[in-house]
Amino acid sequence: MNDIDLSKLKVERTAMASPKLKSRRPLRWWHVAVLIGLLLLLWRVVFPAPATVQTTQVVTAWPSQQYLVLDATGYVVARRRAAVASKGTGRVEWLGPNEGDFVKAGTVVARLESSDVSAVYQAAVANSNVAASGVDAALADLSDADINLQRTSTVFNKGLIPQVTFREAMSRFNRAKSAVASARASLAAARANQDNARTSIDNTEIRAPFDGVVIARSANIGDIVTPLSSAADARGAVMVMADMSTLEISAEVSESSLSSIRVGQPCEITLDAFAQQRFRGEVSAVVPTINKASATVTTKVRLLDQPKGILPDMSARVSFLSQAVAEGASNALLAVDPQALRKSKSGHEVLVVGYDKTLRVQAVTLGNSLGDVVAVSGALKAGDTLVLAPTNALADGDDVQTNEPK
Structure with missing residues (x-):
């Protein structure tokens, strides 16, 4: 037992490892990566990525754009416009028309208190009557003196009365004649005072100076009005009127563009x-x-068409044209950027981008060039999105991506 060598019982782990187990795992991941790549390639072939395109829009244009010289801004003004005021000072007791009312020339639009001037007028009338009575009395005296002079002259010529009596009769006639002249002068002065008092009453009635529309009321009943408007809280005018038949456009044109403007030049007004x-x-x-502050020149443009509803002080834009647009040819047109057009077998076409980013090929007929755009006709409407600079590779039904910000 003691002679057994335990070192011989050692197990060699390297010998137990299978070579197949070492290479199986790396080979499996390699196959997966290749398979994924092939699937992505197949997806790109079957479902290609939508092309990215530049876009533009169908716009509304006007035939006058092809004749445009320059643009200017301005306002609607009335050539005949007046602040209707009184020639005298007084308190407003009646105010007639309101804003927007049409009044004829000579119509009373306001009335001031007139009790004081009416009293003055009545006194003037009385004085005129007294002066007229004085003239009648003087004429009666003159007639009597004339008869007495003729009788005295006849008797004197027969030598029946002394010369002194004849001279007294002549003197009486002359005095009566002078009295008539004086009475008539007094009557003229009294009637002049009466006319002056009548004018003062007329001045309390404020009348329309011309046919027009009331565009503003600047006073109310009870306000004091005065011609000079110098008193505290006083009004200088009771209302503002404008003759709507004289409306025109007042536009400011740059001093540098003055050479492009001439009287009689056709314009289009917006x-x-x-x-x-x-x-x-x-x-x-x-x-x-020249307006030194803005370096502009005021240009008056007459409206050849008088639209209903136009009002003073409306904002306006004036397009100065090189030639007039034919009457009836001023309707709006559809227009596109020329770069959105693509030639086709039958003429020209555009690629319309739908809401789902799908293309629709639309044939169009070209019109006149209107500045930077060209007029077209076809199944389009303003606001449609078109492909800009379309290539022949794009076809009907293709999906696209636009470069618009999300």
Whole structure:
């Protein structure tokens, strides 16, 4: 038992390890990696990634854009506009039309208190009546003096009365004649005072100076109005009127662009209140002065079309054109960026990007060039998204990705 060598009983672990077990695990992961790569490649072939495209939109354009010289901004103004005021001072006791009411020329629009001037007028009328009575009395005296002079002259010529009596009759006639002239002068002065008092009453009635629309009321019943508006809390005018038939656009044109403007030049006018409409106009006047602060020139543009509902002080944009747009040819058109067009067998087409990012090929017919865009017709609408610079590789039904921010 003591002679047994225990070292011989040692088990060699390296000898027990199977060579197949060493190589099986690395070989299994390699196969998985290759299989995944093949599946990804197959996926790319069967389901290719959508192409990324640049996009643009269908816009609304106007035929006048092809004749555009320059743009300017301005406001609607009335050439005939007046702050209606009284020629006298007084308190408003009646105020007629409201804002927006149309009034005819000569219509009483406001009335001031007139009790004091009415009293003055009545006194003037009385004085005129007294003066008229004085004229009648003087004429009666003159008639009597004339008859007495004729009788005295006849008797004097027969030598029946002395010369002194004849001279007294002549003197009486002359005095009566002078009295008539004086009475008539007094009557004229009394009637002048009466007319002046009548004018003072008329001044308490404020009348419309022309046919127009009331655009503002600047006084209320009980307010004091005065021509100079110098008193505290006094008003200078009771209302503001404008003749709506004289509306025009006052636009500010840059001094550097003045050479591009001429009287009679055709224009197209856009009002913010009627953004989807265009109105014809022409330059009626260029004010011969420069605004030093803004280096602009005021240009008056007459409206050839008078739209209903246009009001003073509306914002406006004026497009100065090289030639007039034909009447009836000012309707809006659909237009696209020329780079969105692609030639086809029948003409031209565009690629419309749908909401699901799927392409739809749409044939279009080209129109005139309108500045940076070109007019088109077809089954399009404003706001449609189009592929910009489409390639021939893109086809109907393709899925795409756009470069728009998410």
